[in-house]
Amino acid sequence: MARINDNFLKLKAGYLFPEIGRRVAAYTEANADKASTLIRCGIGDVTEALPKAVQEAMHKAVDELGCRDTFRGYGPEQGYGFLREAIADNAFAGLDISADDIFVSDGSKCDTGNILDIFGKGNTIAVTDPVYPVYVDTNVMIGNTGEGDENGRYEGLVYLACTAENDFVPAIPKEKVDIIYLCYPNNPTGASATREQLQAWVDYALKNDAIILYDAAYEAFIQDADVPKSIYEIEGAKECALEFRSFSKNGGFTGVRCGYIVIPDSVFGSTATGEKISIKQLWSRRTSTKFNGASYPVQRGAEAVFSDAGKAEVAALVEHYMGNAALLRTACTELGLKVFGGENAPYVWVACPAGLSSWDMFDKMLSEANVVITPGSGFGAAGEGYFRISAFNSRANVEEVCKRLKALL
Template sequence: MARINDNYLKLKAGYLFPEIARRVNAFAQANPDAKIIKLGIGDVTEPLPQACRNAMVKAVEDMGDRANFKGYGPEQGYLWLREAIATNDFQARGCDISPDEIFISDGSKCDTGNILDIFGKDNKIAVTDPVYPVYVDTNVMAGHTGEANEKGEYEGLVYLPISAENDFTAELPNEAVDLIYLCFPNNPTGATATKEYLQKWVDYAKANDSIILFDAAYEAFITDPTLPHSIYEIEGAKECAIEFRSFSKNAGFTGTRCALTVVPKTLKGKANDGSEVELWKLWNRRQSTKFNGVSYIVQRGAEAVYSPEGKAQIKELVNFYLENAKIIREELTKAGLTVYGGVNAPYVWVKTPDGLSSWDFFDKLLHNDNVVGTPGSGFGAAGEGYFRLSAFNSRENVIEAMRRINGK
């Protein structure tokens, strides 16, 4: 009989967001009149920028004209999009990233999971705790861990706790690790990283020949001009870091699907025979073999993000969500809750009151106020006692959710 990948059996319960959906659906069915406001999953709610829509309609029209029709595109993405990204997201900030180091994909969730394909089984892997669950689950599925303990921590992973005590920025590991996941602005805590802090990580990675997997999906929410948007703003990062970016949260592409991964040609990994191998070549082979590029229509939409109108519309969109985050912070503070994040980030990280567990607070908020958030414990053992609220919703819903929580 065909053998399954037994590593899947190590995974605990469902993936976090399907479990939330399950509880919300059950509540909604039992309470059909409840007006549920979702501040749980980090999903955008506002219309796609006009510039992106115009570009996509034009691209659909191209597809109807034999002369402009596009079949298979480059698996790495169209050069015009990669050039726009290299110029605007990297070179404009002093990062020496070239278009051929950029790989367009259909999502950062996919890429942060798929990147493990090119790495071996014997790497020591570090994640923060709490952390975006996909980093952990994909390592479990790839057989890079043992079983989970009762707290949900998997044997073999190095967990770096982040909490109010360390300002939600992990300490460097005491041991040498090979792969390190970092995410700034952080999901779920909304914390940010200074250049000085990231420099410590880059120095550590270079000293230990580690690779940093840097998730910058929320960089557009940075308003503080002293904070870096890209790991490549840090000296030496091109020798030790892969960066993931997405159009999901800046341009509202969660349902449109486009992202990118930067693999500098200067990155190396070690083969069994001790030789050093370019990671770019491996990722390029992976994408050429197991991926067929992103829809031409969607890539044209992403390109429009870099037009003057696109830039203005995206700024407006991001500011809109940031104002939501500000309202959430202020109102929860008024309600007597302790809050973190929500500045330079679309997530507010709340300490649950009265020693409630994260899921108990989830159920309380759902049942009493009909507001959906995300239990901190869903992001890791050290997230227990915390709760994430997302700024992705209409102004009206955010104000109404805060009114309910505040009991006004």
């Protein structure tokens, strides 16, 4: 019989969000009268309309495909030049990132999982705790870990604790690791990393010949001018870091699907015999063999995010969501809860009221306030005792959540 990949059997319970979905479905089935007033602040999914500039660009691209003379079939696997150039010129202006360093995809979740294809066995891999579960689960699936324990921690991974004490930016590890996942602004804690903190990580990576996988999917939400928007603002990062970006949260592309990876020429890995190999060359080969490019109308939509009209609309969306975050922060603070994040990120990270675990708080919010949040422990053992509220919602819903929180606690 064909052998399956046994590593899949090490995976715990199921990805966090399907489990939340299961509990919410069971609740709404038992409480049909409350379903219409349920407010979802769980999964970090945008709620507002797609920017007009993006719509127009997508309409135009569909029309192009509808005409024989302007029809386009297979595009370049790495993405169209028009989009790669728009990204380099706008998202990385002044950072010496070229169009050739950009690999366009159908989203960051895919990219952060697929990137493991090009790495070998035997790397020591570090993740933060709490962590976006995809980083961990994809390492489990590909065989980079041993078994998981009762806290969901897997043998073989190095967990870097993110706590209130270290402002949710992990301390540089004493051991040598080869690959490090960092995500700032952070999902789930909403923390941002300072220039000094990132410089320390880049220095560590250069000293240890490590590679940083830097997830900057939430960079658009940074409000503080001192907080770096890209890892490439840090001296030396072009020699040790890849950066993952997405149009999901700024342009509202969670259903449209587009993201990209930045891979400078100067990042290298090593073969078993110690030969240095360009990471970009490997990813380019992986992309041309296993991918056929993102959808053409989607790439035109993404390009429009960088038009003047698109930029203005994205700025308004960010302002809206960050206004929500401020309201949620204030409401939780006024209730005497310890509140983190929500200032440079669309997530507010809150310590549970005394005596409540993360899932206790999830169940309490669901059954007593009719609000879906995300339990912190779903992101890792160090997330226990916290919950995450997503600021992706209408203003009216966020105001209602603030009211319900006050009534509940």
